[in-house]
Amino acid sequence: MINRKIDFSRIFSDQVGLPLKSSVFLRDHSNFRIGGEADYFFEATSIKELVSSIHVAREHSFPYYIIGGGNNLLFDDNGFRGLIIKNGAKGIKQGGKETEIEVLSGTPLKDLLLFLVEKGLSNLEFLAGIPGTIGGAVFGNAGAFEQSIGDFLLEAVLLDEKGKQAKVKRDYFEFNYRQSVLRKKQDILLEAVFELKEGGKDRIKALMDEKLEERENKHPPHSIACAGSYFKNPVLPSGEKIPAATLLEKVGAKNMRVGGAAVYSGHSNFIINKERASARDVIQLAEKLKHLVRERFGVEFEEEVIFLPAGSVVP
Ligand SMILES: Cc1cc2nc3c(=O)[nH]c(=O)nc-3n(C[C@H](O)[C@H](O)[C@H](O)COP(=O)(O)OP(=O)(O)OC[C@H]3O[C@@H](n4cnc5c(N)ncnc54)[C@H](O)[C@@H]3O)c2cc1C
Known part of the structure; x- marks a missing residue:
């Protein structure tokens, strides 16, 4: 196993062009603040790095796991025997239609909400106060107040189980209460497009503040x-x-x-x-x-x- 670990580290840095960190405490990447050491840890800062790191792990059958912000995860006291890939690929832009927003999967939800206030785009106010990234949120169809992120997803780009990038429509995700197809498959969300509507900036901000206040009253x-x-x-x-x-x-x-x-x-x-x-x-x-x-x-x-x-x- 030791040799395999050394080999994988070398192969990874040769193919991805960046080094792996070793023996990283997962408690430092979890909102639960629990978890022992992962053998290897890599933070991808772009979709290219995310895709190539997954390709290398898959190609060499090396165990790996993708995390976003670590807000819905409980890591093992013994850490993880393999590679943890943290998705830090961030970016938001308006699409062909101004009400369509394209977001990279490692973008924190709070960055998206700030962008929406700035652009005066409404629909996702219910996400205010939910920690995490777009990838983690789509994976578990995050939501609150009877609304979920999947309700507003139009289409997305995935890295599919065969390692190909594929554009899929909302139906593909089979969204349900805290449920999406990503829980069943090895697909990785790379980018999501949301369909929003125009709304007054002040009203959007006020709605978000209202949701935050409601949450603060009942959540830790x-x-x-x-x-x-x-x-x-x-x-x-x-x-x-x-x-x-x-x-x-x-x-x-x-x-x-x-x-x-x-x-x-x-x-x-x-x-x-x-x-x-x-x-x-x-x-x-x-x-x-x-x-x-x-x-x-x-x-x-x-x-x-x-x-x-x-x-x-x-x-
Ligand atoms: C204080 C608190 C309050 C919360 N309130 C709510 C709430 O009101 N509603 C709610 O729904 N949730 C809530 N959550 C849970 C959590 O915030 C959400 O589940 C969030 O969407 C997790 O995002 P993350 O990036 O932290 O995901 P992680 O915890 O890092 O990962 C969760 C899962 O998503 C997978 N994943 C991550 N990125 C990708 C990707 N790009 N492609 C495929 N799979 C991926 C991971 O492999 C993992 O299985 C709360 C959590 C906390 C700590």
Whole structure:
């Protein structure tokens, strides 16, 4: 394995033209602030670097994983045996039609929102306060207040499973609640085009401020380490969606703890890293909560937060 690691590092720098970092703590790239060392780490600052780094890993069957801002991820205490590629390819521009916005997938959502205020373009105000990149947001169809990013995506450019760049329309993504086809395939989002509408700058800014204020009242402050809502809101057979937090409160989740991981006192669907939590603490606490809800309500919770095991093979 050691030789393979040395070989891969050399091959990577030969083919991509840039060096890999080794033994990088993933907790420094996660809003949960949890995670051991990845063997290798590369931050792509352009689509060209992103594509060539993925090509090299795929060509040599070297395990790799793409991250954006690390806001929806729980890394393993043992880190990752392979290469973590952080997507830092940023860029936003208006397309052929002024209401169509082309965004590179590593662009932070907050940069996009600032751009939209400046240009007076409306529709995505509901994203205000959601941390992360366009790639991570499209992957999990991020949203709030009954709206999701997929509702406004017109088309996109992907690096498909065969390594080809392909332009796809919205339908391709099979968007659903916190769900897109990217969860099932090895496609990587390179660029997305959103269809927006004109609106007054002041009104757009006021709407965003309103959303931010609503969030601040119920979500943990930015200083608290977490990965957003831990569980998806379950959908009953009748189609009704119930807030996971409501069921969690009824089973007494508030302030429950395992090691350094705790349920946030202000919102039961947030597991927080209260005091040097390990991934193991978080997973054990989540399992405990799932068990309580299953026993009491017969409802099976599904995680919204994604756990990346150290040994996952993503060739
Ligand atoms: C305080 C807090 C509040 C939050 N509130 C919300 C909320 O209200 N609504 C909501 O939906 N989410 C919320 N989240 C979760 C998170 O912000 C979103 O899921 C966000 O979209 C994640 O983006 P990211 O860039 O950080 O993705 P990461 O966490 O880095 O990655 C998430 C997944 O996306 C994949 N991915 C990333 N980039 C690409 C790409 N280019 N192509 C293919 N796959 C890719 C990764 O492989 C990974 O599987 C919250 C998180 C926090 C910490």
